[in-house]
Amino acid sequence: MHLQRRLAGKKLQRLQVLKAAKPAVSPARLKKALEGRKLTKVYREGKELRLAFDNGHILGLHMMLRGKLEWMEGEKPPAYGLLLLDFEGGQRLLLQDYQRKARIELDPEGSEVPDALSKAANTAFWKKLLQTKATIKNLLLDQQAVRGIGSAYADEILYQARISPFSVSNKIPPDKVKALATAVKKVLKNAIQHIRKAAPDIIGGELRDFLVVHNARKKKSPGGKAIKVRSTGGRKTYYTQEQQLYT
DNA sequence: TGGCATGTTGGCGA
DNA sequence: CTCGCCAACATGCC
Numbered sequence: 337m338h339l340q341r342r343l344a345g346k347k348l349q350r351l352q353v354l355k356a357a358k359p360a361v362s363p364a365r366l367k368k369a370l371e372g373r374k375l376t377k378v379y380r381e382g383k384e385l386r387l388a389f390d391n392g393h394i395l396g397l398h399m400m401l402r403g404k405l406e407w408m409e410g411e412k413p414p415a416y417g418l419l420l421l422d423f424e425g426g427q428r429l430l431l432q433d434y435q436r437k438a439r440i441e442l443d444p445e446g447s448e449v450p451d452a453l454s455k456a457a458n459t460a461f462w463k464k465l466l467q468t469k470a471t472i473k474n475l476l477l478d479q480q481a482v483r484g485i486g487s488a489y490a491d492e493i494l495y496q497a498r499i500s501p502f503s504v505s506n507k508i509p510p511d512k513v514k515a516l517a518t519a520v521k522k523v524l525k526n527a528i529q530h531i532r533k534a535a536p537d538i539i540g541g542e543l544r545d546f547l548v549v550h551n552a553r554k555k556k557s558p559g560g561k562a563i564k565v566r567s568t569g570g571r572k573t574y575y576t577q578e579q580q581l582y583t
Numbered sequence: 584t585g586g587c588a589t590g591t592t593g594g595c596g597a
Numbered sequence: 598c599t600c601g602c603c604a605a606c607a608t609g610c611c
Contacts, residue, residue, distance in 0.1 A: 383590075401590045402608070416608085435606045437590080470600060479591085486589040527589095542589060552587065553611085570603060572587080588610090595603090 338537055339385075339405075340378040343423055347374050348389070350422040353440075356433075357418040361442045369393045369442055375423070382451055382483030384444065396444035397431060403438030405540040406430050429539075452484040452520050459517040466505040466513055473501035473573060485520070491550035491574045493523045495557065500581035501573050507582040549574045 351371050353363035373389040380386070385405075387395040397403070403418075408428035413420055419431040419440055431438060450456035465481055466472075475481055476490040485493070494501045496519035499512055508516070531543050544551065548558050551574070557563055561576040 398591090399589085401588075401606080403590095434608050437606060439591095468599085474601075477590090488589050544589075547589095550589095568602080571590090586611100588608105590606105592605095593603105595601105597600090 337378055337380075339429075339539055342427060343375050343429070344377060345374065346423040346425055346427070347372065348421055349424055350420075352413075352420040352422075354413050354417040354420060356416045356436050357440065358436055359440060361440060366395075366440070366442055370395060380451075380484075381444075382447070382449075382479060383486070384441075386444070394443050396439075396441035398439040398441070400433065400435070400437040400439065402435045403431060403433040406432070407539070447483065449480060449483050452482050453524055457482060457517075457520065459514050462517045462520075463510065463513050466508055468505050470505055471501070472499060472503045472505050472508065472516075473568075475505050484524070487571050487573075488544065488547055488550040489523060489527065492527075492547055493519045494579060495549045495575065496523050498579050500579040501575050503580070503582040509582070512580070512582075549576065 348370055349372070351367050353359050353366060370389055370393055373391050373393065375387055376390050377388040378385070383398060385397045385399070387397070389395070408420060408430040413430065414432055416432045416434040416436065417430055418433055418436070418438055421429040423429065431440070450461065465475065468475065473490050473494060476485045476493065477487060491501065493516070497512065497515040499508060499516060527546070530546050531538065535543055548554070549563050554563055557576045557578060559576070559578050561578050563574055563576055566573050566575070
């Protein structure tokens with residue numbers, strides 16, 4: 337990861353909680369725990385970005401819907417700046433979010449819920465997880481069930497596995513559950529690979545042009561079928577008739 | 584122009 | 598109890 341390459345081994349010289357932040361942790365506690373410490377590792381946990389420091393403390397950042405990281409330029413932080421981290425070498429990492437919803441945590445609790453790309457999320461795990469009446473897309477989005485999958489990737493995964501997003505989880509046959517388990521890894525790994533190649537320096541913002549069904553501009557799936565859209569739970573679901581509905 | 588967007592939470596109703 | 602749906606957040610993008 338790019339942040340890891342740029343920042344690992346560097347000392348955090350200054351931490352500023354900015355005006356727009358609604359901190360769950362007091363700025364004083366954050367400063368005390370992290371200022372002057374060396375950043376050892378940057379990694380992802382579910383939908384959180386984690387920065388680990390050499391004294392064992394971990395800074396957890398959740399971007400929510402619109403949070404964004406960028407390299408700070410100029411002197412004055414923007415109106416929606418939440419957190420500014422000054423590293424040795426002059427690199428200034430800025431977290432901003434106009435919705436002010438991005439979360440800043442100190443030493444986030446470990447979770448028993450497996451990340452979608454973890455070893456624990458194997459076919460047996462998915463078979464057990466799908467023993468519920470919840471519709472499959474809602475289940476994929478449930479961070480208490482499995483971590484790291486959002487609306488767009490849920491649509492991509494279900495297309496890849498040829499399962500309708502409106503299928504009842506416990507009606508999906510075993511061979512299809514296996515296909516789902518495979519699709520989860522494939523879609524997420526492909527996305528990481530694609531983004532790495534297309535935008536190796538990206539630290540914020542998003543890249544979605546490669547999504548094959550969850551894309552308002554696309555009319556047809558790779559199989560040439562019309563992409564249908566349905567609003568559900570305040571969000572849009574993109575799917576095609578190539579996906580089998582189990583009810 | 585305006586519809587739409589990698590998310591979470593809590594409350595309500597079926 | 599389980600599940601689905603809704604609003605709130607209020608800017609940037611094509």
